[in-house]
Amino acid sequence: MSRPRAFDEESVLDNAMNIFWSKGFESTSVQDLVNETGLNRASMYASFGDKKALFLRVLDHYSLKISTKRFADLREIEDGRKAIEKTFRDTAKTGCKEGRHKGCLIVNSGMELAPHDPETAAIAHQAFRRVEDMFVAALSRGIAHGSISSDKNVRALARFFAGSIQGVQLMSRRGADQETLEDYTETILAALN
Structure with a gap:
C-alpha cells in the first residue's frame, strides 16, 4: 500500500514552472527545483521522474493554467476584432507588468530547446x-x-498573428519597455484594417 503524497502537486508544479520560466531548462539545476518546490530529491524523482520529465509536466501545467487564461478573450469575446485587439494589448501590457519580462514559457522553451529536443519542439x-x-476562429x-473585411486570407492572417504574439512575448523577455511593446502591437493590429 502506497503512502499518500504529503505535498500539493499543483503548488509543486507552480513553483517548478516559475523557476523554469525565469531561468530556462538548461540553467535550472535539480537543486534549484528542490529549493523552489520544497521537495527532497527522492520525492521529486519518485513523483515526477527526472528533470526533463518534470519540465514536460510543467509545460502541460503552464498550457492549462497560463496559456488558457492568456488567450481566453480570443475564445470568449463575440466580436473577433475586439478579441484580437484586446489579446494583443493585454499581452503588451502584461509583458512589462511588475518588471516581469518573462515572456511565455512555451515560446522561451521552444527557442531554447526545440532545435535539438523533439519532445519540446512538438509541444x-x-x-x-x-x-x-x-x-482563425476570432477572425x-x-x-x-x-x-473585419471579408477579403482577408484568414489562415495566413492567423499565422501572422500567432507568430506576432510570440514576437511580443520575446520582446518582453528581452526587456522591451511599455512604449516599444505598444508601438509594436499597434503596428501588428494595423493588419486588421
Whole structure:
C-alpha cells in the first residue's frame, strides 16, 4: 500500500514552472527545483521522474493554467476584432507588468530547446497551432460581425498573428519597455484594417 503524497502537486508544479520560466531548462539545476518546490530529491524523482520529465509536466501545467487564461478573450469575446485587439494589448501590457519580462514559457522553451529536443519542439508546435486556430476562429467571427473585411486570407492572417504574439512575448523577455511593446502591437493590429 502506497503512502499518500504529503505535498500539493499543483503548488509543486507552480513553483517548478516559475523557476523554469525565469531561468530556462538548461540553467535550472535539480537543486534549484528542490529549493523552489520544497521537495527532497527522492520525492521529486519518485513523483515526477527526472528533470526533463518534470519540465514536460510543467509545460502541460503552464498550457492549462497560463496559456488558457492568456488567450481566453480570443475564445470568449463575440466580436473577433475586439478579441484580437484586446489579446494583443493585454499581452503588451502584461509583458512589462511588475518588471516581469518573462515572456511565455512555451515560446522561451521552444527557442531554447526545440532545435535539438523533439519532445519540446512538438509541444511548441502544438501550442502554436492551437493559438493559430484561436486566431482563425476570432477572425472568422470578426468577418461575420462585419468588423473585419471579408477579403482577408484568414489562415495566413492567423499565422501572422500567432507568430506576432510570440514576437511580443520575446520582446518582453528581452526587456522591451511599455512604449516599444505598444508601438509594436499597434503596428501588428494595423493588419486588421
